[in-house]
Amino acid sequence: RQDPAVTVGFRMEGNDNELDGTYLLIWTTTPWTLPSNLATAVHPDVRYVVVESEEQEGKRFLLAEARVASYARELGEEPTVVGHYTGTELLGTRYAPPFPYFTGHENAHRVLSADYVTTEDGTGVVHIAPAYGEEDKAVTDAVGIVPVTPVDAQGKFDATVSDYAGQQVFDANPNIIKDLKNGTGSAGRQG
Numbered sequence: 198r199q200d201p202a203v204t205v206g207f208r209m210e211g212n213d214n215e216l217d218g219t220y221l222l223i224w225t226t227t228p229w230t231l232p233s234n235l236a237t238a239v240h241p242d243v244r245y246v247v248v249e250s251e252e253q254e255g256k257r258f259l260l261a262e263a264r265v266a267s268y269a270r271e272l273g274e275e276p277t278v279v280g281h282y283t284g285t286e287l288l289g290t291r292y293a294p295p296f297p298y299f300t301g302h303e304n305a306h307r308v309l310s311a312d313y314v315t316t317e318d319g320t321g322v323v324h325i326a327p328a329y330g331e332e333d334k335a336v337t338d339a340v341g342i343v344p345v346t347p348v349d350a351q352g353k354f355d356a357t358v359s360d361y362a363g364q365q366v367f368d369a370n371p372n373i374i375k376d377l378k379n380g381t382g383s384a385g386r387q388g
């Protein structure tokens with residue numbers, strides 16, 4: 198079965214700088230891994246921008262400069278660029294996870310560096326769930342983040358992920374997408 202791709206904004210906070218309140222845009226083809234998010238990754242040499250979007254009620258979003266045009270439908274044809282960063286400048290930035298199940302997990306929910314991040318698709322920012330991706334795990338191992346594994350041997354969420362407990366991950370996908378859309382973080386895009 199195929200997973201639907203989705204773009205989601207993670208709210209940056211706790212940085213005491215101008216990035217707080219901006220939504221870090223990630224793109225993933227496995228929405229069911231979002232409850233297990235423990236980090237995000239950028240490429241150190243990629244150029245990122247913060248854009249302010251009238252289409253999104255003046256909210257600010259961070260993504261690779263090279264990917265802004267691909268999001269014209271959601272962010273507008275020419276969203277106002279309010280900040281420029283290299284990936285390196287973003288390293289260590291904190292954000293709130295998309296779901297609250299693993300809030301406070303040690304060393305988690307920061308922007309990390311990964312050389313495999315590209316600007317070929319998505320946003321140039323990778324959602325990291327180490328239990329469900331080999332490359333993801335290498336990145337979190339390097340900074341001492343212990344993976345979380347809230348899916349049982351039958352492919353169902355366990356009680357840790359209370360809202361979807363007992364749901365098969367592929368059945369949970371549409372529910373997760375719907376819940377993220379109702380929150381403030383989503384850029385409201387599928388595909």
Ligand code: VAL
Binds near residue numbers: 224225323329331
């Ligand atoms: N990093 C992958 C993704 O963005 C998974 C394995 C979490 O879909």
